[in-house]
Amino acid sequence: MNLLDDDAxxxxxxxxxxxxxxxxxxxxYDRELGINVVDTLRSRRRPVRWLDLCCGTGNALGQAADLLGDDAEIVGVDLVDFFARPQRPPRLRLVTASVVTWEPEQPFDLITCVHGLHYVGDKLGVLARIGTWLADDGLFVANFDVRSIRLRDGTPAGRHLTTSLRSQGVRYDSRTRRIxxxxRRLIDLPYRYQGSDDQAGPNYTGQPAVNSYYDRVSWGLPINS
Known part of the structure; x- marks a missing residue:
């Protein structure tokens, strides 16, 4: 199989x-993530900070900005500049960038990703990076299909991966496919990224998705901070 690097x-x-x-x-967003986004943000200290990865047009972020006003700073990141709202609320920022390389300047109280991880190459690497972007009491929630993580021979990483994730305080629900x-935490997983297959076909959503391939390596001890 010809695996693609993240640039390709x-x-x-x-x-x-x-x-x-x-x-x-x-x-x-509320339906896919299993939370009420605005209520979650309102329950935090002011001003609250929300980061949405793979945000699409940013419609949901614009709605939240209208409801929360100056009480929230909202950042959306997407690979494609397909943003709605040419006139945006002052505390809403939409960024065209890759989630694999983009870096925030400050931690966030809420980080979300609605069906975006299906199209990321190094999914586990991105999860590890997200762990360092949260505030100490911040919340991360996203859609994630564990079957999209494959070993070099093509078999799903499966239970070994979910066990590795849960050992470090990561929640994964195989029924809802939410992670x-x-x-804030440093996530150390025993996998080394090898590349991705953009011809994997439809996943559970019915849309074409990307499988990510890894080698298993010796276990690294989980580190939380």
Whole structure:
């Protein structure tokens, strides 16, 4: 199999044109993430900071900004500049960048990713990076399909991966296919990224997705902070 590196993957039509989260609005976010985004933000100290990765047009973020006003700073990141709202609320920032390389300047109280991880190459690497972007009591929640993580021979990483994740305080629900945790942490997983397959076909959403391939390596001790 010819695996793609992240640069090649991000030029793939499967990734650049994915439709999973392009137009989604706040009720859709609440349904997919299993939380009420605005209520979650309102329950935090002011001003609250929300980062949404693979944000699509940013419709949901604009709605939240209108509801929360100066009480929230909201940042959306997407690989494709397909943002709605040419006139944006002052505390809403939409960034065109790869989630694999982008770095925030400050921690966030809430980080979300609605169906975006399906199109990322080094998914486990991105999860590890997200862990360092949270505030000490911040919340991360995203859609994640553990079957998209494959070993070099093509078999799913499966239970070994979910056990590794849970040992470090990461929650994964195989029924809803949601992943998340609370609080900033350094996530150390025993996998080394090898590349991705953009021809994996549809995943559980019915849309074409990307499988990510890893070698298993010797166990690294989990570190939380």
């Amino acid at each position: 993957l991000e030029r793939s039509s499967v990734v650049a044109n994915c439709r999973m989260n392009r137009e989604r609005r706040l009720p859709g 998340g945790w609370t609080g």
